Amino acid sequence: MEEGVMYAELRLPPAPDLVQQGSCCHGPQCLENLSSGLQALQGSCQFCPAGWLWHAGRCYYFSSAKRNWEQSKEDCCSREAQLVIIQANSTLAFLTRVSHKDIFHVGLKLSSFRSEWKWLDGTTLKGLFPIQRTTSSYMACGRVSGSGLSGGQCGEVHGWVCEKSAVTLQWLQSSPPAFVWGNTTYTCAGPW
Structure with a gap:
């Protein structure tokens, strides 16, 4: 052959x-x-x-297991992917539609130095997608659900969304x- x-x-x-x-x-x-x-x-x-x-040319994995934010990030890396970074309203709409009432970790974390929300790629949130809830803790991480993008404790266990091309x-x-x-x-x- x-x-x-x-x-x-x-x-x-x-x-x-x-x-x-x-x-x-x-x-x-x-x-x-x-x-x-x-x-x-x-x-x-x-x-x-x-x-x-x-x-839209990307692949998304919605976990059925529940882990904290750091463990979720590690799982995505093991799948040769990363926690999802939301860069467009259409992506946020897709994620909220699929999430429905479940909560999933995303690649967003509150920077302890400047109190800015940053995506894993280093870009700042910049109010493009407002955080609906925040926590007083400096260890706050992003999540998505049917109600939109929100923040909460990084140690809380939820599902997570990985993405890759x-x-x-x-x-x-x-x-x-x-x-x-x-x-x-x-x-x-x-x-x-």
Whole structure:
């Protein structure tokens, strides 16, 4: 078998926990499929790991377990992800819709030095998404629920939301059909 050539059925090269179900389309009539973790748009597909939800090119994991903020952060790192950083109103709307009445830790923490809310990437909250409740403790951490973004004790146990980029496959208009994943082109071979 030649390297990069697929025979019989289309199989993706190994990647951790990727959702390999559903199909991709080759034209502009592709629609979003949130339940399968697959997003197909104009000749490309985006995949999320099994059990993660897709939203706007990102993958989100909503835990069913409950841990404190630091343990939640560590769990996301073990999944090659991070606690979610909210940078757009659409992301906050998505998170509040999925959270419903449950509470989930997010990547936001109150800085003890300046009393500023900071995301894990070092950016400040800047009032873009107001904190609904705060605590008098300097050990305050962010969380999201159906009622929005709030703050509370870092030591409290809640679920958590991890995020990472979706994996993208780009379909090539070729004969036989092929797609690009990373820097490698894979060709589908078989009776057409």
